[in-house]
Amino acid sequence: MQPPEPPSAGRAEVRIVAASPEVARQVAEVLRRCFDGTEQRSYPAGAEGGTRLHLTVDTTHTAEPARSWLVASRSSGQNRTQTDEA
Structure with a gap:
């Protein structure tokens, strides 16, 4: 099995795993506000049981609160893959 292709520049693939569909939708709604x-x-x-929810976000078009958070949290360039990620 090959790893998935990375999204195009400026986009991020988001995977949410939650105990219920409603909780997953609430998290997705917060992301969509940003x-x-x-x-x-x-x-x-x-x-x-539980739900996996997938969506793609465009990080080049952000709301103002998200933009200030993104600038403050820029990565140092180190790859920080979690142990449970593929």
């Missing part, structure tokens, strides 16, 4: 985004796609999150 960034332009695509239509969300949801999937079951495994045998225990």
